[in-house]
Amino acid sequence: xxxxxxxxxxxxxxxxxxxxxxxxxxxxxxxxxxxxxxxxxxxxxxxxxxxxxxxxxxxxxxxxxxxxxxxxxxxxxxxxxxxxxxxxxxxxxxxxxxxxxxxxxxxxxxxxxxxxxxxxxxxxxxxxxxxxxxxxxxxxxxxxxxxxxxxxxxxxxxxxxxxxxxxxxxxxxxxxxxxxxxxxxxxxxxxxxxxxxxxxxxxxxxxxxxxxxxxxxxxxxxxxxx
Numbered sequence: 001x002x003x004x005x006x007x008x009x010x011x012x013x014x015x016x017x018x019x020x021x022x023x024x025x026x027x028x029x030x031x032x033x034x035x036x037x038x039x040x041x042x043x044x045x046x047x048x049x050x051x052x053x054x055x056x057x058x059x060x061x062x063x064x065x066x067x068x069x070x071x072x073x074x075x076x077x078x079x080x081x082x083x084x085x086x087x088x089x090x091x092x093x094x095x096x097x098x099x100x101x102x103x104x105x106x107x108x109x110x111x112x113x114x115x116x117x118x119x120x121x122x123x124x125x126x127x128x129x130x131x132x133x134x135x136x137x138x139x140x141x142x143x144x145x146x147x148x149x150x151x152x153x154x155x156x157x158x159x160x161x162x163x164x165x166x167x168x169x170x171x172x173x174x175x176x177x178x179x180x181x182x183x184x185x186x187x188x189x190x191x192x193x194x195x196x197x198x199x200x201x202x203x204x205x206x207x208x209x210x211x212x213x214x215x216x217x218x219x220x221x222x223x224x225x226x
Contacts, residue, residue, distance in 0.1 A: 003048035007009050019031060042134070043134070047134070047135065047143065048081075048138050048139065048142050049137065051145050051149075054077070054145060054146070054149065055149075058073065058077060059073060059074070059149070062177040062178075063174055063175065063177075064170065064174075065152040065170065065173035065174065066158075066166065066169060066170050066173060067154070067155055067158065068153075068157075068158035068159075068165075068166035068169070068170060069166060069170035070149070070153045070171075070175075071110070071150055071153040071154055071158070071160065072163050072166065072170075074146045074149045074150045074153065075146075075160075075163075077142070077146050077147035078142075078143055078147065078150070079140060081139045081142045081143050081146070082143055084137045084139055085136060085140065085143065088136055088139065090133060091132065092129070092132045092133075092136070092150070095125055095128055096127055096129070096134065097124070098125055099122065099129070102118050102121055102122040102125065105118055105156065106119060106122065110217045114191065168201065168204075168205055168210050171197075171201060172198075172201055172202075172205070175194060175197055175198040175201065176198065178194045178198075179194055179195065179198060182195075183195060
């Protein structure tokens, strides 16, 4: 995707004359001068999470206290952005077809008002197209960063094929952390939920009820080649 495809300046420049309806003359003039700055803002604005936010907010140690837990949450996050990118691709293709249809209809339209309305719709579709291209770039950045994190957390000491394998150990850590946050002021449902899950998990681990338990599993996957 080249830089020109993500450039909204032509759209903004064209829209200045129409903004005269919404803004007074001095405001419209100020907007026109600010178009390059607004283009820069539009391109570099934060759309999704940064790597910093991924590490301390999404993959916080109290929720995902093991490398396996961080790895599998990274898998979930990456897949969410992959699926959204695929849906965006379909929307982008549909939008392109709608642009072509509007361009064809504008050429054939005899009614001046109908032609003007279709031109507005066309310009809206073109602006939407630029936004989709920017969104696709941001989603691809997230997909790539989650890939980087997956490789970082994969130390070869856990199963990377079956998410169930690590969960007893990872959830044990998470529930123990949640237990530490309980106070005399905690609500009864909150206490009941945390302690109930924690005690149940301890019981099923001790009884051997769990077929897969990262703490007891001997066979692990090999670390993937990078």
